[in-house]
Amino acid sequence: MPxxxxxxxxxxxxxxxxWTPEADSDYDNLLEGIADNSEAVRAALDALRYxxxxxxxxxxxDLELEYAVIxxxxxxxxxxxxxxxxxxxxxxxxxxxxxxxxxxxxxxFDVQVHANSPAVDxxxxxxxxxxxxxxxxxxxxxxxxxGEPEAYCARVGGELLVNGEIFWQLPNYTCLCGEAxxxxxxxxxxxxEYDGVTMFPLLYDVPADAGYWPxxxxxxxxxxxxxxxxxxxxxxxxxxxxERRLEFRRIILRYKPMASWAGLVVVYG
Numbered sequence: 001m002p003x004x005x006x007x008x009x010x011x012x013x014x015x016x017x018x019w020t021p022e023a024d025s026d027y028d029n030l031l032e033g034i035a036d037n038s039e040a041v042r043a044a045l046d047a048l049r050y051x052x053x054x055x056x057x058x059x060x061x062d063l064e065l066e067y068a069v070i071x072x073x074x075x076x077x078x079x080x081x082x083x084x085x086x087x088x089x090x091x092x093x094x095x096x097x098x099x100x101x102x103x104x105x106x107x108x109f110d111v112q113v114h115a116n117s118p119a120v121d122x123x124x125x126x127x128x129x130x131x132x133x134x135x136x137x138x139x140x141x142x143x144x145x146x147g148e149p150e151a152y153c154a155r156v157g158g159e160l161l162v163n164g165e166i167f168w169q170l171p172n173y174t175c176l177c178g179e180a181x182x183x184x185x186x187x188x189x190x191x192x193e194y195d196g197v198t199m200f201p202l203l204y205d206v207p208a209d210a211g212y213w214p215x216x217x218x219x220x221x222x223x224x225x226x227x228x229x230x231x232x233x234x235x236x237x238x239x240x241x242x243e244r245r246l247e248f249r250r251i252i253l254r255y256k257p258m259a260s261w262a263g264l265v266v267v268y269g
Contacts, residue, residue, distance in 0.1 A: 005042055006035035054085040063088075072244045083107045083247075090255075097217060100255045104219070107251055111238045111266065114223045119213040120231050122206045122263050125220075126158035160216070161252055161262040166202040204261070219252060220265030235265045242268040 009031055013019040021028035050056035057063050060080060064071055067087050071080045086106040101113040116122065172195055206216065221236030240248050245268050252262050 005039040114218040160204045167199040172196045218263045
């Protein structure tokens with residue numbers, strides 16, 4: 001089937017047998033060569049209209065960079081395009097827990113978002129969680145019992161996600177009070193000398209004032225609530241691929257309601 005450029009050339013030629021080349025003749029091959037050259041240029045120009053289409057763009061990594069989407073190293077190209085599409089075409093609306101859950105699930109995370117209403121102590125789920133309990137079903141579908149490769153005891157708890165990662169930077173002093181050589185006259189005892197900087201992540205604690213608890217929501221697996229009061233009673237631990245940890249946290253920070261903290265009931269693996 002002739003390409004579009006060859007069809008255009010044939011349509012522009014004058015009428016008559018002299019302008020109708022015999023198939024596979026030198027004249028026909030000459031026109032095919034001209035058409036192929038023009039078709040390559042036409043196709044390249046035609047592709048420009050898809051540069052900002054996440055499903056068809058030829059500069060996928062550039063578009064991801066523009067929208068601050070960091071792809072997972074294990075993601076396929078189709079998955080990358082789908083996650084970029086979810087970011088590019090998000091609706092202009094106030095952030096809600098439902099919207100956050102939708103964005104996380106559109107990105108391929110098997111998690112749910114639970115409002116802490118009526119409010120309970122977030123430490124119930126963030127400081128007292130276990131990797132498995134009696135009666136659980138392991139990710140592979142087997143019972144949580146001895147001998148199963150996925151069955152291991154661990155207290156995993158949870159974490160509070162408030163902002164992007166913030167670090168305190170403190171000098172790593174080479175001479176400290178109480179050390180053996182920290183005395184006047186010692187050659188290595190120089191006040192204020194340090195050999196590097198140690199970075200400590202800023203960690204957040206659940207406020208003791210119960211008035212703040214409704215501002216902490218949870219991201220995790222299935223949850224159960226008290227049938228009478230509606231309070232959260234349990235939240236399953238949701239698995240998140242370790243290589244997607246940064247992407248997972250970025251989505252939450254981008255779409256969570258303002259002035260709220262996210263309690264992550266997840267395990268990275």
